[in-house]
Amino acid sequence: xxxxxxxxxxxxxxxxxxxxxxxxxxxxxxxxxxxxxxxxxxxxxxxxxxxxxxxxxxxxxxxxxxxxxxxxxxxxxxxxxxxxxxxxxxxxxxxxxxxxxxxxxxxxxxxxxxxxxxxxxxxxxxxxxxxxxxxxxxxxxxxxxxxxxxxxxxxxxxxxxxxxxxxxxxxxxxxxxxxxxxxxxxxxxxxxxxxxxxxxxxxxxxxxxxxxxxxxxxxxxxxxxxxxxxxxxxxxxxxxxxxxxxxxxxxxxxxxxxxxxxxxxxxxxxxxxxxxxxxxxxxxxxxxxxxxxxxxxxxxxxxxxxxxxxxxxxxxxxxxxxxxxxxxxxxxxxxxxxxxxxxxxxxxxxxxxxxxxxxxxxxxxxxxxxxxxxxxxxxxxxxxxxxxxxxxxxxxxxxxxxxxxxxxxxxxxxxxxxxxxxxxxxxxxxxxxxxxxxxxxxxxxxxxxxxxxxxxxxxxxxxxxxxxxxxxxxxxxxxxxxxxxxxxxxxxxxxxxxxxxxxxxxxxxxxxxxxxxxxxxxxxxxxxxxxxxxxxxxxxxxxxxxxxxxx
Numbered sequence: 001x002x003x004x005x006x007x008x009x010x011x012x013x014x015x016x017x018x019x020x021x022x023x024x025x026x027x028x029x030x031x032x033x034x035x036x037x038x039x040x041x042x043x044x045x046x047x048x049x050x051x052x053x054x055x056x057x058x059x060x061x062x063x064x065x066x067x068x069x070x071x072x073x074x075x076x077x078x079x080x081x082x083x084x085x086x087x088x089x090x091x092x093x094x095x096x097x098x099x100x101x102x103x104x105x106x107x108x109x110x111x112x113x114x115x116x117x118x119x120x121x122x123x124x125x126x127x128x129x130x131x132x133x134x135x136x137x138x139x140x141x142x143x144x145x146x147x148x149x150x151x152x153x154x155x156x157x158x159x160x161x162x163x164x165x166x167x168x169x170x171x172x173x174x175x176x177x178x179x180x181x182x183x184x185x186x187x188x189x190x191x192x193x194x195x196x197x198x199x200x201x202x203x204x205x206x207x208x209x210x211x212x213x214x215x216x217x218x219x220x221x222x223x224x225x226x227x228x229x230x231x232x233x234x235x236x237x238x239x240x241x242x243x244x245x246x247x248x249x250x251x252x253x254x255x256x257x258x259x260x261x262x263x264x265x266x267x268x269x270x271x272x273x274x275x276x277x278x279x280x281x282x283x284x285x286x287x288x289x290x291x292x293x294x295x296x297x298x299x300x301x302x303x304x305x306x307x308x309x310x311x312x313x314x315x316x317x318x319x320x321x322x323x324x325x326x327x328x329x330x331x332x333x334x335x336x337x338x339x340x341x342x343x344x345x346x347x348x349x350x351x352x353x354x355x356x357x358x359x360x361x362x363x364x365x366x367x368x369x370x371x372x373x374x375x376x377x378x379x380x381x382x383x384x385x386x387x388x389x390x391x392x393x394x395x396x397x398x399x400x401x402x403x404x405x406x407x408x409x410x411x412x413x414x415x416x417x418x419x420x421x422x423x424x425x426x427x428x429x430x431x432x433x434x435x436x437x438x439x440x441x442x443x444x445x446x447x448x449x450x451x452x453x454x455x456x457x458x459x460x461x462x463x464x465x466x467x468x469x470x471x472x473x474x475x476x477x478x479x480x481x482x483x484x485x486x487x488x489x490x491x492x493x494x495x496x497x498x499x500x501x502x503x504x505x506x507x508x509x510x511x512x513x514x515x516x517x518x519x520x521x522x523x524x525x526x527x528x529x530x531x532x533x534x535x536x537x538x539x540x541x542x543x544x545x546x547x548x549x550x551x
Contacts, residue, residue: 002313003346004339007040015343016043018355018490021551022301023047023337025098025106025367028374029470029487040338047104048141048330054380058093058130060086061385067130068224070236078224085388087126090133091406092388095395096380099367108140108329109133110363111300113407115144115293116151116183117414118160120407127224128216129407131238132156138235144293145284145327148184149277150232153240155216161412164215164240166208168248176207178412185289198288199257206252210263210279213247213272216240242269258282284327290319294332296418301333302342303357304424314341356490356550359425361417362399362433363406364551366441369543370395370457372487374468375445378455389452398440402433429549438544446536461535462528475519477502477512484538489547497547505541506534 011019016035020027024047035043057067064076066086079086098106113136120129132154139147151157157175158164166172180199181187188197195201227238249265252275261282266275283289294315295306306315314336322332340346344354360368370377378386396406409415416427429437442459444450449458465471465480470487473479481502485492493501507515515534522531542548 001346002307002310002341004314004317004335004341005346006335006338007340007343007345010037010039011043012036013486014490017486018343018551019043019047019337021364021368021490022358023104023107024102025364026100026102026371027368028371029468031102040343041334044334044338048334050103050105050141051101053093053097053101055093058089059381059384060089061388063381063384066224067127068228069134070228070231073225073228075224087129088120088392089388090126090130091120091396092384092391093380094133095367095391095406096377096387098363099371100377104333105137105140108333109137111297112136112139112144112147114300114414114418115296116147116157117409117412118156118407119409119412124156124159127227127238128154128156128159131227133407135235135237138237141330143327144322144329145280148179148280148284150235150237150239151183152179152211152276152280153214153232153242155227155238155240158214158216158240163211166212166214167246168209168212171205171208171212171248173204173208176211177204179207179211180204180283182413184283184292185286186292188288195257197257198286200255202255203257206254206263207279209248209250209252210276213243213245214240214276215243215246242272244269244272247272252279254282258286284323287319287323290322290327291315293327294318294322297329297333297336299424300418301336302354304422304426314339358551359417359428359549360551361415361425361428362402362404362437363395365437365549366395366399368551369441369445373445373459373464373539375457375459376455377457383453383455386453386455390450390457393452394441394450394457398436401436403428403430437549442540442543446539459539461539462522462532465535466523475516477506477515481506481538484542488542490551491547493547501538501541501545505538508534508537 013032013036016038017027017032019040020031020035035046038046056072057065057069060066060077065072066075066077066079068075094106113133116136118124118132135147135150135154152163152175161175161178162172163175166175180203185198187199190196230238230241232239244267247267249267251265252263254261254263263275263278263282266272297318298306298310298315318332318336321335322329325331336342342354380387399406404415404417413419417425420427445457445459446461449456451457465474471480471483482492492498503509518530518534522528
């Protein structure tokens with residue numbers, strides 16, 4: 001029986017590794033060892049302890065600040081236009097924060113992006129894209145309902161779904177339809193013409209009327225400093241405006257799906273804001289909205305398969321928690337990630353349902369590879385240009401070729417690995433992506449590495465084994481291979497798979513005694529050539545294995 005009963009015992013190494021791999025982009029052996037001594041409650045409290053990003057905003061190639069914020073309105077330089085290196089600067093900055101931050105913040109921020117999709121491209125400016133991501137990050141330990149209200153006025157969203165053009169004489173239905181169909185309650189089963197159980201086409205039309213008059217202006221969308229004149233009073237993040245003359249002031253009457261609710265029209269900016277908030281509240285009062293979010297949370301953190309048992313025992317009580325906390329996600333996420341179900345301890349077949357059940361997304365795969373192998377990344381403030389080149393030419397380009405172009409989904413439905421059932425995360429594995437996931441980054445890292453502006457991103461396998469402190473007895477082949485299993489895999493391979501990694505990948509036909517002699521000779525002579533060949537072969541084989549592609 002699936003159970004949300006909390007796991008109260010200390011995690012231990014393997015359960016700590018499971019939690020961190022699912023919760024963080026940064027996962028190191030030291031972090032796993034530290035969390036192994038904590039209970040799930042203690043671990044989640046730590047993972048939800050967020051700190052401000054450092055530096056607080058992106059820098060250009062020369063270390064200049066160029067995106068003014070309410071906290072830092074003065075910048076070193078101002079750019080006009082959308083040159084790619086400026087337009088996408090927030091991506092390099094975001095990835096740097098994600099791979100260096102040992103909390104759940106950025107993984108939840110990305111989940112919120114999946115829920116409230118925009119596409120990072122013109123005519124949306126680099127300023128609007130930065131503000132959109134900051135809004136998501138602000139709500140990564142906050143309320144989905146509050147985010148739904150604020151995203152409605154977010155300039156990037158207003159541009160993306162054309163709502164800035166929505167006028168009382170010609171309401172644009174794009175945002176209204178996606179708000180219901182993708183962002184909140186979802187359709188449900190179609191039960192009649194223009195009737196989708198959870199809402200009807202009539203509800204979309206009424207919602208479009210509610211959303212008339214919400215717009216951007218040239219300052220908000222294009223001016224670095226001008227947009228600071230339009231700040232959300234709580235988040236202090238630039239927001240859109242309300243133009244009362246563009247708003248449909250009539251009452252909006254919804255269908256049976258919303259109990260024929262009537263939302264009274266308004267004619268002032270304050271009243272129109274309240275009208276929109278009343279609509280959002282109406283949608284979020286429906287239990288199906290909370291259930292949709294919890295199903296998506298489950299598929300993001302646990303697994304693709306939601307059975308009737310999981311729907312009853314996990315999704316429904318999680319949705320109750322979410323609604324009772326005014327859609328604040330922290331209690332719900334903690335309840336799920338502290339549960340016996342998350343750790344595969346709610347039945348007698350431990351480890352058969354959740355652990356190892358998800359295919360890593362390209363971002364999970366590559367960022368965790370960088371952090372787990374402790375690839376040295378320069379300080380962002382000291383060398384932003386190197387980080388930009390590495391993140392763009394390696395992480396972003398390779399991820400794009402693996403069907404995940406960061407913050408640029410191909411459709412408003414998002415990324416197939418998160419949204420396209422019934423396979424969901426299995427969609428990351430395609431004939432094109434598989435070769436790239438297996439080969440492209442790891443073979444270069446253990447070879448010559450990637451050098452950008454006097455910094456080389458490289459995995460020296462010999463130094464890593466000798467100096468990291470993560471390998472208890474490298475001269476012992478059996479111990480060494482087990483230490484690698486613990487670091488990289490969710491479980492120890494058995495039988496032929498273990499024989500492959502030990503005898504073929506590491507030993508290459510030699511005996512364990514041969515390996516011991518080779519390692520001891522290296523320690524004596526400091527000549528790593530022979531052991532380097534074996535360790536490179538082993539690491540490549542492990543990263544290129546099915547066992548490493550899941551978590």
